[in-house]
Amino acid sequence: MSTPPPPPEPEPTDGSSVRIGALVPLTRPGWVEAGRHLLAGLELAVHDVNDAGGIAGRPLELVVRDTAADPQKAEAAIEELDRLGVVALAGEYHSVVARAAAARADALGLPFLCSSAVLDALTEQPTEWVARLCPPQSHGWRIYADFLLGAGHSRIAVAAQPSVYWASGTRILRDHLAPRGGTVIELDMGALAPAAVCDALVDNGATALLLLVGHPEPSVPVVKAVRRDQRLAEIMIGAPAGQPEFAEWAAVLGDDGAAVPFLRYLPERLSPLGARVEAALGERLAEAPSFVAFEGYDTVAVLADVLRSHGADRARAAGSWPRVAVAGTRGQIRFSRRPGTGVWQWARTPVQVVDRDPAEPDRFRILHTG
Known part of the structure; x- marks a missing residue:
């Protein structure tokens, strides 16, 4: 090449x-x-x-x-x-x-x-x-999938927009979760409004919703709709791509943006x-x-x-x-060759799953490390 x-x-x-x-x-x-x-x-x-x-x-x-x-x-x-x-x-x-x-x-x-x-x-x-x-996405998102299983989630809905990146993430999650008893339910955000997403979560018995979408649209309306739907009071919202990392997320969503686990590449x-x-x-x-x-x-x-x-x-x-x-x-x-990436790769990047603390949304809680 x-x-x-x-x-x-x-x-x-x-x-x-x-x-x-x-x-x-x-x-x-x-x-x-x-x-x-x-x-x-x-x-x-x-x-x-x-x-x-x-x-x-x-x-x-x-x-x-x-x-x-x-x-x-x-x-x-x-x-x-x-x-x-x-x-x-x-x-x-x-x-x-x-x-x-x-x-x-x-x-x-x-x-x-x-x-x-x-x-x-x-x-x-x-x-x-x-x-x-x-x-690589496969490394971080598998760690995220392990976190989901460890937290007791086996029926996981992904609200995804059309994109090579989001499609790759969905495939990684499905391939990693399926052999361990997990199910991935795809919700097409090109076709569903936030209220319809809530209905689909209830109909499919999902216990977790992952946002594989852009920010602030449509992530913010979806989070607000799910948080306000009493049928979904126990559902976990996640955002593996890291949307809640940034201050804008907390500023726009306030308390609704807390307890949304995401991937972060920092050491403890x-x-x-x-x-x-x-x-x-x-x-x-x-x-x-x-x-x-x-x-x-x-x-x-x-x-x-x-x-x-x-x-x-x-x-x-x-x-x-x-x-x-x-x-x-x-x-x-240090860089090495990792199969499937085609490039020189830092192999020991630290990976965490974190969220914003509901009691103090400006503070991050480390939930899982990989």
Whole structure:
């Protein structure tokens, strides 16, 4: 799948910046709040790298492009960033966009470290140009399925919108739950209004409803409808993709947004570096940083280490993925080849199932770890 890169050129000696292209969803229909957190992490790490002397004395520069959750927009941005001479790509939150970005980066011979997109098959064929920090969807969502079974849920409804990502999540849940006695009931959110979702939950005897949908629409109306339906007082609402992680969820839903378990990629305790970064990110964001912000910081930390060790040559940078050993905010980062992903993968990303505490919605409870 890889296109041979051009011959390496001499590195500048005039103090010019080393440029990294950043792909971030900053406008709708992209998940803007996730994009804001991702960008905050990327920018803070660039600031820290430059405070520590940059890359062999040259400043690190982040060239940001908005993807707006649009694969074609991302591809056009990568073409532009390639012309601007970036040495690597970082970022992206949406899996369908990251897939398009990975394919274009591979074709151009441009190293791409994906921060936050979990779809297993990030590329159609294996590539040496792409690495990823977040865990594959199959890993995290199986942990979530184990949590559901442990909590006593075997009849699980998924309210899903049409998407490769949501369809993949549904398949992972079904394949993991079925041999263990679990049943997955699919509810098509392209056809059902929130009231009809409530009726379907009652008719099917579901004990859990998973939101495989966008935020705030249609997730917020569905949550409000279920919370207000007395027939569903005992049902658990879950959101494995992480919608409740962000402050907007709590602001819009209030108490209705508590006790909605989701996946979060943080350890139980941050390292000293992680604690320092957490405080700095909190100042930048004026709110508690999400795991996505830490993913952004770790992305630049890894790329900076690669560039310091191997210079600003794209081929040498991509060839160094298997030798990465970086102390990130959430643990030691090393890459390996994981079957089914096609890219270099951080194999030990911490995974938690958490929710917002009903007694204190700004506080998160760890329900399960994997």
